[in-house]
Each structure stands twice: as structure tokens, then as C-alpha cells.
Amino acid sequence: MRRYRSAVVAAVLVVVGVAGCAREGTRAQEPAAAVAPAEATGEATGDVAAVPTSAPPPTAPGRESMGAAPARSASAKPSPKPTVKPTRATAPRAVAKPPTETKVPPPPPKPSSTACKPRYVGTQATRAQAGAALADAAARVYWPTSAPDIRIPPALVKATAWQESGWQSNIVACDGGIGLMQVMPATAEWMNQRFEQSYDIDDYRDNAYLGANYLAWLTKYIGDMYFEQDYRLEAGLCTAELDSCLLNAVIAAYNYGHGAVAREGRPLTVPNPQYVRNVRALMTECVCLDY
Template identity: 70%
Template sequence: MRRFMGRAGAAVVAGLLLAGGMTGCGGEERTPRGVAAPVELPTEQPVEAAADEPSEAPPAVEAMGVAPSARPSASVRPGLTAKPRPKPTRTAAGPLAVPKPPTETRVPPPPPKPAPSGCQPSHKGTPATRSQVKAALADAAAKTYWPTSAPDIAIPLTLLKATAWQESGWQSDIVACDGGIGLMQVMPATADWMNQRFGESYDIDDYRDNAYLGANYLAWLTKYIGDMYFESDYRLDASLCTAELDSCLLNAVISAFNYGHGAVARDGEPLAVPNPQYVRNVRALMTECVCLSY
């Protein structure tokens, strides 16, 4: 969501990765974030900090967010009936070389301009506790975001936890220099777009709604990219990935959360992963993050 929604300030990835275990999140077609948190990568996946990938630096870690609002969550909105869909039967390896034209016309807004160099993130509100953040992420991961057209889309809890750590270090009160807000570093313009697109009223400053916004964006990216390149096979399964980062939907969704859908899924063009470092960070955090034990 950083590019996509919110990014906090940029930090040096290599050092943080070796330090082992925390980092931050994205917005639309994103540019470098800025809140950094150390990440511990598996030894078999060396990471090189590329000069042309400033947004890959993990966000910094400092605190967490605004007082929660008492809002119950629902898996399916009233009036919407989930229609069963057949399980994926696709056997082809990797994405389509020539994608199907996108059918979604209501896309997220363009990414913000890069944050000034040297800018430090700020904080506002009262930070949520780790247990509150953990519960919010679990609730957001359990929700069905496409109950009618794609009820089988599910956001893995490990993906949501890892992305939130990469984006903010689970700091619900952090505000990045590029405008990214809170736990999932949601951009205000992206939050407005999602509320209009899905008929919701999420409060970007509430840590629970912020978690919903991040998960909802991941779900939207899953459907958008899944329809174009994976023949509506929406499985975010790490076992479907190979050593090539552009080989699976999971990596593509992680990449787009940071850089935006337009940098990853382009009409008539092969699937792209322009931010390999960010993808490696989040993939590593999905199995190695200290946050998984909270």
C-alpha cells in the first residue's frame, strides 16, 4: 500500500535484513516508502540493495496508532450472496505471457510524489498494543472481500502480518513522509477510492479499519492481477512460486502493494516485478518474522 496506499520513509534494507525481523507497507503505484524495520531473510535468499529501487527499503519502527472505534466486522455485507465457484483447474506454470485485457475500470489513484530525502516519519494518536494489532489483522484476514464474484479469494494471515511489519513495524500511529498512514501505510487517496469502490466507510486513522483497508487492497490486487494473468486462479500459495519472482500471483500481489497495480500488471505486457527487494523482504517475513509469534 505504500505505493498503493501508504508508505513511511525509506531506510537501508540490507542492514535491516541482516539485523533480522521487522519492516513496513504500501499504496498505489508506489514510490519508495520510508518507515524501516529490520528484516531477517533466509540465508538462501541474498538481498542486494539496488540504487534504482528506493522504495524497497523497509520502513522504520517507532510506535502505533489512534484509539480504536467500536465497529463490528462482517464477512459478507447484507444483501450479498456468495455464489460458489469451481476450484481452479489451471495447470500452466507461471502467468500468461500475454495477459487478458483488464475488466476493472475503477482503479486506484496514481502514486504520490517521492518523499523528500532525509525526511523522518511522524506519529499521531495513541498507539495500539501488539495484541490489539494482532487481533485486527486476524479479523481483516478472515473477512471475505469479494463475496459475490470471487468468494474464494482469501488473504493469508501470514501475508497480512508480514506486510504490516514491512510497512510500519506494526506501528498504528505512524505517518510517513509520503503521506502513508498507520499500520498498513494506507494513502488517504487510496482509502477514499476503496471506500467509494466497495461502499464502505473505513476510517484510515483507526487501526482496525486501517487493517481492513490493507487487506481489502490486497484482495483487489489479487482479483485484478489474477484475472489478467492467472485465468482467475486466485491462490496466493507460496508453493506455486518458483525461483523466478514473476512466477506466481503471490509475488505479483506483494509487488503491486508496494509499487501499484500499474507497474506490475500492464495491458498487453508480461507480468513485471519492479521491486524484487521488497518482495523478498515480505516473503521472508511470512516465515521468519518475529511478529508471527505475537
């Protein structure tokens, strides 16, 4: 009997020891907290730097992007982190500040006769070539020193080119506009002097740079006057009112000139609402976005 009781006690001790080892093994297999990798930073120098940027945030689909920003879905996490309230302006000032730039591009020409037909010069670039040139132009940083956070969305550059020329790189319009972005010769000459460049308006790649550079100039010019140097060109910042956001103002000014949209001491104006709506729709629905 003594030997029997000793054997039972020994068996119980073995079972307890195994259970303790199993609990220790479970703790050992718990994953350690993940450590986020450090993010590299850098700053471009020079007047115009060919620095590719990260992909822009997705825009709201089609007609929804013309109204208020879509509501975000509730987070599935039980205790989400508190969001930081934006400190930058999202609506334009009631009246414009004095412009920071005193040397401005020439005003756009008067509308040409409807009877006039455009002409074509040289060889037309393929859609693939045009798309690559426009994407490269959007990826550049045009204000690396004074406004390095200005980014021109690729969809905006492609949609503007489609609205202006249908991506016909060799077209010359009746009013003198040339190429993909329908850049006026006087505007190209002014921008080459302003940014100390030598873009060739007849080359479809340089034409794309000229158009994107002009969009960047308008972004800074209007952003300084009305948006407290908030240069975000995001559709989600726009409301149903066309004069509510920088994106709509820049689109309008590309077509009508900066002076028709932004004037010192006056509210922001969108004189060409149909043009703005066309480009905004193309930014989400254009077949050109596939190139």
C-alpha cells in the same frame, strides 16, 4: 470301554464347538468401515462479509519458500489414491488480458525525501491489538459474490504491515502513508467508494481492513489478467523467478501500484524484487507472526 469311547467323542465335539465360537467372536469384533461426516456448505452475501476462514495451509520454511515447492514425502500406504491433476493455471500468461476493472485506485506517490522523518499522531496500539486486528482483516471475505474463493493469508497481511510500518499504528510517513498498512488517503477514499464502506484510515482496525481489502482487490485484478482467475496466494506455486506466481505479483503491486506490475498486453512485471523478498521472508520468519 463303550462308556470310555463315548466320553472321548463327547470331549472332541466340545473342543470343536469352542474353536468355532472363537472364530465367530473374532469376526464380530472387526471394526466397521468409518463414514466421513457430511461437510456443511454456505455462501456469503453482500459486498464485504466478515466471515472467518479456516486456517491457511502451512507455508514452506524461510529460504526454501523462495524457490520451488518442497517435494512431498512418499506415502506409507501400499496403494495410494490417484491424485487429480490441477485444472487451474499455475504460471502467468505471457501477456495480460484486458482488465476486468476499469475504475482503478490512484497511483502511488513519488518517493519522499530521505531527509524527511515520519511523525506520530495519537496513541499507538499494542502488538496484541495490532495482531488481532490484522488477523481479523485477513479472515474477511472481500469478494463474496464474484470471487468468494479469494483468501488473503494472515501471514501475508501481518508481514506486509511489519514491512510497511513495523506495526506502528499511529505513524504517518513522509509520503502520506498512514498507520499499520501505510494506506494512502486517496487510496482509502477510492476503496470506500468502490466497496461502499466507511473505513476510518486513522483507526488501526479499519486501517487493517483497508490494507487487506487492497490486497484482495490486487489479487482479483492481477488474477483475472494473468492467472485465468486462479486466485491462490500460495508460496508453493512460486519458483525462483519472482514473476512466476500471483503471491509475488500482489506483494509487488501493494508497494509499487497495480500499474507497475500488470498492464494489458504486456508480461507480468516485478519492479521491486527486494521488497518482495523482504515480505516473503517475513511471512515465515517475522516475530510478528506470534501475535
